[in-house]
Amino acid sequence: MILDLCSSSRAHTPNMTPIIPTANNPASATKLRFARRFLRSLSKMSKTRPSCPSSICVKKRSEGLKMAAYWCMARSVGSRRAWSRAILMKLSRGRQQHPHHHNFSMKRKIRRPTWLGKTKKKQKKKRNITCSSSSYDDEDEEEIMKRQTEKLREVVPGGKLMDICSLLEETAHFVTCLADQVHVMQTIAHRYS
Amino acid sequence: MQPCSREMQGINPLSNSSSQIPLSGHHQIQNSQMHHFDPSSSHDDFLDQMLSNLLSSSWLDLNPKPFWDDTPPPPSHAAAENVAFQYDDQASLASKFRNHQISSDGGNPSTKSSTTTAALMLQAQHQLLMSRGLAGAGDSGLLPMPLSLGGGGDVDRSRNDVVDGSSFKSPNPGGERSVQALYNGFAGSLHGGGQVPNQTQQFLHPQGQNLGGSSGVATTQTPASSTPAQPRQRVRARRGQATDPHSIAERLRREKIAERMKALQELVPNANKTDKASMLDEIIDYVKFLQLQVKVLSMSRLGGAAAVAPLVADMASEAGAVAAAVAGGDCVQATASGNQTPPSTSNDTIAMTEHQVAKLMEEDMGSAMQYLQGKGLCLMPISLATAISTATCHSRSHLVNNHNQKGPSSPSMSVLTVQSATAGNGAAESSVKEGVSVSKP
Numbered sequence: 001m002i003l004d005l006c007s008s009s010r011a012h013t014p015n016m017t018p019i020i021p022t023a024n025n026p027a028s029a030t031k032l033r034f035a036r037r038f039l040r041s042l043s044k045m046s047k048t049r050p051s052c053p054s055s056i057c058v059k060k061r062s063e064g065l066k067m068a069a070y071w072c073m074a075r076s077v078g079s080r081r082a083w084s085r086a087i088l089m090k091l092s093r094g095r096q097q098h099p100h101h102h103n104f105s106m107k108r109k110i111r112r113p114t115w116l117g118k119t120k121k122k123q124k125k126k127r128n129i130t131c132s133s134s135s136y137d138d139e140d141e142e143e144i145m146k147r148q149t150e151k152l153r154e155v156v157p158g159g160k161l162m163d164i165c166s167l168l169e170e171t172a173h174f175v176t177c178l179a180d181q182v183h184v185m186q187t188i189a190h191r192y193s
Numbered sequence: 194m195q196p197c198s199r200e201m202q203g204i205n206p207l208s209n210s211s212s213q214i215p216l217s218g219h220h221q222i223q224n225s226q227m228h229h230f231d232p233s234s235s236h237d238d239f240l241d242q243m244l245s246n247l248l249s250s251s252w253l254d255l256n257p258k259p260f261w262d263d264t265p266p267p268p269s270h271a272a273a274e275n276v277a278f279q280y281d282d283q284a285s286l287a288s289k290f291r292n293h294q295i296s297s298d299g300g301n302p303s304t305k306s307s308t309t310t311a312a313l314m315l316q317a318q319h320q321l322l323m324s325r326g327l328a329g330a331g332d333s334g335l336l337p338m339p340l341s342l343g344g345g346g347d348v349d350r351s352r353n354d355v356v357d358g359s360s361f362k363s364p365n366p367g368g369e370r371s372v373q374a375l376y377n378g379f380a381g382s383l384h385g386g387g388q389v390p391n392q393t394q395q396f397l398h399p400q401g402q403n404l405g406g407s408s409g410v411a412t413t414q415t416p417a418s419s420t421p422a423q424p425r426q427r428v429r430a431r432r433g434q435a436t437d438p439h440s441i442a443e444r445l446r447r448e449k450i451a452e453r454m455k456a457l458q459e460l461v462p463n464a465n466k467t468d469k470a471s472m473l474d475e476i477i478d479y480v481k482f483l484q485l486q487v488k489v490l491s492m493s494r495l496g497g498a499a500a501v502a503p504l505v506a507d508m509a510s511e512a513g514a515v516a517a518a519v520a521g522g523d524c525v526q527a528t529a530s531g532n533q534t535p536p537s538t539s540n541d542t543i544a545m546t547e548h549q550v551a552k553l554m555e556e557d558m559g560s561a562m563q564y565l566q567g568k569g570l571c572l573m574p575i576s577l578a579t580a581i582s583t584a585t586c587h588s589r590s591h592l593v594n595n596h597n598q599k600g601p602s603s604p605s606m607s608v609l610t611v612q613s614a615t616a617g618n619g620a621a622e623s624s625v626k627e628g629v630s631v632s633k634p
Contacts, residue, residue, distance in 0.1 A: 058492075062488075062491045062492040063491075065491035066487060066488055066491040069487055069491060070487075141470070144470050145469070145470065145473070148470060148473040148474065148477065149473070151477050152473065152476065152477055152480075155477055155480045155481060155484070156480065164450055165446065165449050165450055165453060168450065168453035168454060168456075168457060169453055169456075171457060171476060171480065172453065172456050172457050172460055174480070175457070175460050175461065175476075175479065175480060175483065176460060178480065178483040178484065178487070179460075179483060181483075181487060182483055182486045182487060182490065185487065185490040185491070186490060189490055189493060189545060190545070
């Protein structure tokens with residue numbers, strides 16, 4: 001399976017897989033680590049998964065799978081990056097409230113960070129806009145930049161604590177890791193679905 | 194000057210010179226200076242020349258500013274600033290002195306280089322002296338000197354300007370006395386002990402630098418404007434500005450940010466925007482898109498297509514060029530049982546792709562298009578696709594569903610995805626590599 005990942009990322013074989021890999025998508029070490037971890041967690045999840053066909057159950061399961069994906073990614077990166085540390089901290093905090101990983105997906109009282117789920121925490125955006133939102137032209141560049149960096153901070157985990165420089169750096173690494181993650185998940189889904 | 198040389202040997206540093214204002218003390222100081230100058234110049238001759246030159250040059254040109262009124266180095270400046278200011282002074286002084294020297298007399302060609310070093314330094318010192326406010330009569334100025342010499346040690350340890358200020362109190366338009374004052378002050382600074390060598394070293398070094406070549410004179414004349422010539426060594430960009438460290442830090446910070454933005458630009462597709470704001474927008478959208486992809490993938494893998502299907506069906510009524518729909522509930526149900534059983538067929542894969550595209554199109558068309566592009570797929574009208582498929586005869590067991598471009602709101606419409614041989618090819622030229630899964634209404 002891992003070899004398939006490697007080959008799919010390196011070779012252009014449209015006949016074998018419909019997922020045409022991009023030219024600049026090599027199988028990095030982090031990616032392989034993530035793949036391994038993710039597969040392990042998937043197998044664990046499928047073993048312990050109750051087969052309830054209800055949609056709510058499905059939703060929770062998919063939420064749990066998403067969390068598992070992010071957690072695996074963060075573990076593969078390790079503590080090198082601020083965003084991975086942030087993810088690990090948040091998830092471990094979530095886990096402390098709900099000791100079992102399974103229960104985590106079942107209960108919905110979890111205070112999810114905004115970047116994991118699109119919760120309705122939009123007040124942060126409004127708070128920093130001092131001038132009225134009457135027209136776009138009235139706001140000068142500074143306001144626009146501030147708003148955008150705020151948005152970026154929301155999206156990138158651990159972004160609230162960093163200045164712009166490190167925020168951009170973290171975003172770059174986060175984007176590469178996300179792309180890897182998506183690729184791995186797609187390949188897995190392709191193989192097993 | 195023979196007396197000078199005679200006294201040179203017996204001279205100790207200036208701790209005992211406090212009582213000697215006249216020429217003997219002057220010589221002592223000279224000698225101590227000489228000691229210091231040893232590495233850089235010869236002993237007697239250049240001093241003679243310096244003296245003569247200094248005496249001959251018109252000291253009255255230099256405008257003494259009252260020390261207490263004017264504050265050339267505001268106390269708010271850091272010591273480094275003061276040193277820089279002094280460097281400035283010395284640089285300008287060096288140039289002035291050089292001009293003086295060249296204009297007054299040819300000097301001794303033999304010792305000119307060695308002369309100028311020390312001479313310029315003395316000149317600089319004197320300028321400092323004058324600029325620090327040499328007010329008052331000549332005689333009275335000398336009196337504080339010895340006091341300063343004695344107490345100069347303590348004063349020196351505090352700050353440069355304080356040292357200079359206290360020791361260079363004599364106005365001394367007179368040549369000899371001015372020289373004495375200069376030497377006294379310099380000796381006073383020498384006397385300071387630990388700090389002194391630093392000072393003198395500092396004084397020496399810019400001189401050395403400035404005298405690097407004849408071109409150095411020209412550059413030192415305008416130290417502030419020489420910074421554009423050195424874009425690399427930017428530690429002291431603009432001199433004499435209070436916001437100096439802040440502006441430098443600000444500039445560095447901006448450069449770092451620009452560099453990181455460029456790196457991000459390469460990562461994110463559609464990075465042809467030059468505007469920073471729009472680039473940030475693109476980045477944010479791309480991150481959101483990737484996170485959405487993860488979400489969709491996690492849903493579809495669990496067979497959450499049951500949840501996806503109603504969402505997709507809602508979109509079927511969407512007007513526009515393309516409408517998306519679930520490619521047959523049957524295929525979906527087959528995959529819904531989970532990831533254990535069904536054999537991998539490209540049919541299911543295509544179904545999954547379609548699900549994802551449908552989901553994405555629900556959120557944002559742009560992201561859906563991007564997603565397709567990332568996979569090397571494109572959207573095309575079904576009529577064209579059928580034409581191609583029949584032409585190339587690559588179709589397998591899958592059926593191609595036709596979707597009308599005008600978009601009748603039939604729930605069984607499906608998105609036609611065509612594999613393109615190369616990503617850049619137009620749809621018309623692409624050959625259908627794989628069949629597309631389809632469901633007939």
